[in-house]
Amino acid sequence: MRLRFRFAKAGKVRWTSHRDVARMWERALRRVRVPVAYSGGFSPRPKLSFGLALPTGAESVAEYLDVELDGAADPAELAPLLSAALPVGVDVLGGVGDEGGSSLQNDVTACRWEIEIDGDLAPAVEAMLAADSVVITRQRKGQDVTDDIRPAIIRLEFADGVLAAELATQPRGLRPSELLAGLGFEPENARVRRTHQWIERDGARWEPIPLDATDAPLAFGRAS
Amino acid sequence: MSSLWPRIEPLLARVQKPARYIGCEDGAQAPRGGPGKVGWLLIYPDAYEVGLPNQGLQILYEILNERDHAFAERSYAPWPDMETLMRRRGVPLFSVDTHRAAADFDLLAFNLSAELVYTNVLNCIDLAGVPVRAERRGEEDLLVAAGGHCAFNPEPLADFVDLFVMGDGEEVVSEINSVVLEWKASGRTAGSRQAVLRRLAAVPGVYVPSMYDVAYDGPRLAAVTPRYPDVPERVEKRTISDLAAWPYPRRQLVPLTEVVHDRLNVEVFRGCTRGCRFCQAGMITRPVRERPADQVRAMVTEGLARTGHDEVALTSLSSADYSGIAGVVTDIINDPTCSGQVSVSLPSLRVDAFTVGVASEIQKVRRTGLTFAPEGGTWRMRQVINKLIREEDLYGAVDSAFSQGWQRVKLYFLTGLPTETDEDTLGIAELARNCVAVGHRYGRKVTVAASVGGFVPKPHTPFQWFGQDTVAELQRKINLLRDATRRDRGVALRWHDPKATLAEGIASRGDRRIGAVIEEVWWGGGTFQEWSEFFDLGRWEAAMAAHGLSIEWYVNRQRDEDEVLPWDHISAGLHRDFLWQDWQDALSHQGLEDCRWTPCYDCGACTGYGLEHVVASAVPPAGGSQGTGQDLSTGGAVPVELLPARVAATSAP
Ligand code: SF4
Numbered sequence: 051m052r053l054r055f056r057f058a059k060a061g062k063v064r065w066t067s068h069r070d071v072a073r074m075w076e077r078a079l080r081r082v083r084v085p086v087a088y089s090g091g092f093s094p095r096p097k098l099s100f101g102l103a104l105p106t107g108a109e110s111v112a113e114y115l116d117v118e119l120d121g122a123a124d125p126a127e128l129a130p131l132l133s134a135a136l137p138v139g140v141d142v143l144g145g146v147g148d149e150g151g152s153s154l155q156n157d158v159t160a161c162r163w164e165i166e167i168d169g170d171l172a173p174a175v176e177a178m179l180a181a182d183s184v185v186i187t188r189q190r191k192g193q194d195v196t197d198d199i200r201p202a203i204i205r206l207e208f209a210d211g212v213l214a215a216e217l218a219t220q221p222r223g224l225r226p227s228e229l230l231a232g233l234g235f236e237p238e239n240a241r242v243r244r245t246h247q248w249i250e251r252d253g254a255r256w257e258p259i260p261l262d263a264t265d266a267p268l269a270f271g272r273a274s
Numbered sequence: 275m276s277s278l279w280p281r282i283e284p285l286l287a288r289v290q291k292p293a294r295y296i297g298c299e300d301g302a303q304a305p306r307g308g309p310g311k312v313g314w315l316l317i318y319p320d321a322y323e324v325g326l327p328n329q330g331l332q333i334l335y336e337i338l339n340e341r342d343h344a345f346a347e348r349s350y351a352p353w354p355d356m357e358t359l360m361r362r363r364g365v366p367l368f369s370v371d372t373h374r375a376a377a378d379f380d381l382l383a384f385n386l387s388a389e390l391v392y393t394n395v396l397n398c399i400d401l402a403g404v405p406v407r408a409e410r411r412g413e414e415d416l417l418v419a420a421g422g423h424c425a426f427n428p429e430p431l432a433d434f435v436d437l438f439v440m441g442d443g444e445e446v447v448s449e450i451n452s453v454v455l456e457w458k459a460s461g462r463t464a465g466s467r468q469a470v471l472r473r474l475a476a477v478p479g480v481y482v483p484s485m486y487d488v489a490y491d492g493p494r495l496a497a498v499t500p501r502y503p504d505v506p507e508r509v510e511k512r513t514i515s516d517l518a519a520w521p522y523p524r525r526q527l528v529p530l531t532e533v534v535h536d537r538l539n540v541e542v543f544r545g546c547t548r549g550c551r552f553c554q555a556g557m558i559t560r561p562v563r564e565r566p567a568d569q570v571r572a573m574v575t576e577g578l579a580r581t582g583h584d585e586v587a588l589t590s591l592s593s594a595d596y597s598g599i600a601g602v603v604t605d606i607i608n609d610p611t612c613s614g615q616v617s618v619s620l621p622s623l624r625v626d627a628f629t630v631g632v633a634s635e636i637q638k639v640r641r642t643g644l645t646f647a648p649e650g651g652t653w654r655m656r657q658v659i660n661k662l663i664r665e666e667d668l669y670g671a672v673d674s675a676f677s678q679g680w681q682r683v684k685l686y687f688l689t690g691l692p693t694e695t696d697e698d699t700l701g702i703a704e705l706a707r708n709c710v711a712v713g714h715r716y717g718r719k720v721t722v723a724a725s726v727g728g729f730v731p732k733p734h735t736p737f738q739w740f741g742q743d744t745v746a747e748l749q750r751k752i753n754l755l756r757d758a759t760r761r762d763r764g765v766a767l768r769w770h771d772p773k774a775t776l777a778e779g780i781a782s783r784g785d786r787r788i789g790a791v792i793e794e795v796w797w798g799g800g801t802f803q804e805w806s807e808f809f810d811l812g813r814w815e816a817a818m819a820a821h822g823l824s825i826e827w828y829v830n831r832q833r834d835e836d837e838v839l840p841w842d843h844i845s846a847g848l849h850r851d852f853l854w855q856d857w858q859d860a861l862s863h864q865g866l867e868d869c870r871w872t873p874c875y876d877c878g879a880c881t882g883y884g885l886e887h888v889v890a891s892a893v894p895p896a897g898g899s900q901g902t903g904q905d906l907s908t909g910g911a912v913p914v915e916l917l918p919a920r921v922a923a924t925s926a927p
Contacts (some may be wrong), residue, residue, distance in 0.1 A: 062279075062296040062297070062298050063296070063298055063530060065286050065292040065293050065295075065296050066293045066296075066530045066531055067293065067531070069532070070293060070530055070531045070532070073532070073536075074530060076582070076584075077528065077581065077582030077583065078582060079582075080582040080583075080584060080615070081579070081580070081581070081582035088615070094615075106292065106293075107286065107287050107292065135582065137298055137300065137530055138298060139298070238284055238287060238288065239283070239284045239286075239287045239288075
């Protein structure tokens with residue numbers, strides 16, 4: 051059986067890395083005694099797979115994790131126990147169980163981000179949307195590559211100091227920091243939050259695990 | 275006392291590993307301060323990932339936070355990228371627990387685990403906004419304290435630290451706390467800083483360097499004498515007699531980010547009586563005090579359940595010597611709450627087949643590699659350093675490791691030891707080669723990693739009189755070994771930079787005059803000297819020259835019996851005569867058996883304090899220990915069964 055959880059990452063803990071989050075989950079699953087399946091061999095690893103990495107420093111209410119089980123468990127029952135076993139700021143928002151199969155890495159086609167900005171980005175956003183191409187130089191695997199990022203920008207709006215952006219993750223993902231660079235705006239410390247990850251199925255768009263009110267400021271406003 | 279977090283957070287997007295600065299570990303506390311409490315900022319003066327696992331610091335963190343009149347938080351040396359931003363923005367050193375400024379505390383308390391962190395100590399004091407030199411501090415400034423193994427030669431840091439703590443800190447921190455609390459309550463009036471320091475100097479185990487005059491006779495130290503009658507001539511270390519009374523840490527910190535020893539640690543005993551002559555830790559922590567097996571089991575079970583760790587280390591200076599180790603390990607492995615996914619590690623394995631048996635039991639899950647520390651390449655050398663491992667024991671251990679499925683064995687050696695000849699040095703290559711030959715008996719492709727460190731003589735050991743090898747000599751020996759192992763497939767040689775060994779030597783046996791050198795290296799930007807990317811011997815050489823101090827005199831010179839040593843006014847319990855006699859025995863390569871099961875040599879560690887070893891077992895462990903229950907006459911004999919394999923190995927291309 052496979053369990054899929056949706057979780058939030060907010061507050062000070064947002065400064066931990068993707069790998070750190072993986073280790074937090076391994077420990078939490080052991081503390082709650084979830085019957086996680088392990089790989090074989092001399093150094094067995096728990097079978098966990100995370101979706102698209104969240105940049106260190108970003109917050110999120112739309113992180114996902116798949117856990118392969120050796121047995122069965124009820125995700126709804128586990129969710130609060132796992133939240134309690136995870137560090138402050140990492141909260142489980144929902145869970146489902148299925149037979150496994152498709153991976154988050156392959157299925158997610160777009161992410162929605164909210165970026166708090168001190169300043170007026172409206173003119174830059176307008177210009178970007180009007181442009182046919184937006185070419186930036188960015189780093190990929192340690193190399194500088196020059197790309198047109200315009201096709202990856204699905205939606206973009208700026209209102210009340212918040213830049214809301216929906217960015218494609220395939221074929222080559224666009225990161226919030228790269229979007230900001232494309233807008234000619236590189237703040238020292240923009241508050242970045244992932245609000246949705248979208249998958250496409252049967253010609254429609256879905257969240258892997260929807261929330262009733264994803265746009266509510268869930269888990270935010272906590273001590274930070 | 276407000277949080278600096280709003281000023282710290284904007285810096286985090288611009289530094290490497292920002293999680294070093296956030297705290298939030300499971301087990302972290304957010305204590306309240308207040309006028310009725312003494313605030314301690316416990317600092318490990320190295321990177322967060324090195325300092326966080328430090329058990330000594332975590333123990334004091336819990337003990338102080340349990341006291342009514344104390345609170346404690348933690349800090350680590352900010353990495354240079356962070357330091358630059360902090361200095362530019364005027365952000366002072368802060369605690370990771372509640373992100374309070376260092377100046378909001380009453381004491382900065384440093385853990386000194388290595389000499390090369392000394393420049394980081396100065397840097398942290400400076401980042402705290404406190405004058406680096408103790409003499410420039412006034413009533414408004416906090417107190418700077420330091421403890422840990424390196425504190426046993428406090429002199430190199432004497433100009434910068436107000437008070438040192440010798441030995442176990444569990445009890446003495448409360449006594450210090452009471453004295454500082456009164457000072458705080460009295461309003462720190464003019465002149466009171468001197469008074470509080472003088473009162474602290476009278477607390478057993480506390481050394482206040484400013485209460486002592488230092489006299490020189492030319493380059494030599496003549497005497498270190500107390501300035502007042504109520505200040506002790508000699509500061510005796512503190513020793514807790516019963517480890518069972520201190521089951522700490524109770525809530526070991528679980529970091530959110532990667533650290534050096536990411537596992538549960540349970541201390542099974544303190545102290546060591548194997549008497550390895552190069553080992554400062556073994557000498558200064560005597561006598562042996564074991565934790566009762568039931569308490570060990572309880573700490574392991576509760577710790578694993580609480581933290582979710584999948585590895586537990588049973589820590590001590592030689593954990594296989596713990597009475598009934600096999601039973602404890604089996605219980606942990608078979609504990610249903612561990613569900614078969616927990617591995618146990620025993621840092622510093624004893625070298626014998628019995629130990630490997632235990633190791634194979636506990637590493638069923640993850641079999642990475644086994645580490646042994648024969649330290650010397652020949653039996654003669656090992657008798658000099660009193661590491662009484664017979665050839666037979668080593669090959670037996672390696673044999674059982676390879677036969678039980680390990681493919682990698684790591685061996686630790688020292689070079690630059692007293693009386694070492696090239697034959698002894700080359701013995702390292704020979705041993706490693708023989709271990710590979712043992713592996714070939716099992717038809718496996720095995721690796722033997724031989725890691726060679728340069729020896730630095732340490733205070734309070736029988737080798738404290740020995741003249742350390744020069745950089746050139748250490749390098750020559752390393753080159754010998756490189757040449758000797760070049761064609762040995764299966765032997766991987768690694769070595770420590772002899773230049774770093776030299777810098778460590780300057781600080782290890784330095785006197786007060788070395789303080790100016792440390793200050794100069796720090797002032798020039800020489801922090802994080804433990805890290806090869808920042809270490810720079812040139813800074814140390816230039817600073818020594820600038821202060822007219824000779825490296826040869828401080829590091830490479832052999833000391834005489836009657837020379838006043840800079841730490842002679844500090845006592846780790848060991849009689850000077852005992853150490854000198856042991857030094858003489860070393861020079862005539864005489865071994866000394868483990869005193870846990872043989873008559874006492876009256877080194878002073880037990881006798882002087884009216885203590886005894888606390889060991890559950892009246893007999894030495896299976897496999898013997900340092901000669902007890904062993905026939906040492908065969909120490910250097912290579913076991914017969916190894917010989918044919920050896921020939922085969924050496925004739926291979
Ligand atoms: S006093 Fe005796 S028994 Fe105690 S550590 Fe020293 S030699 Fe060993």
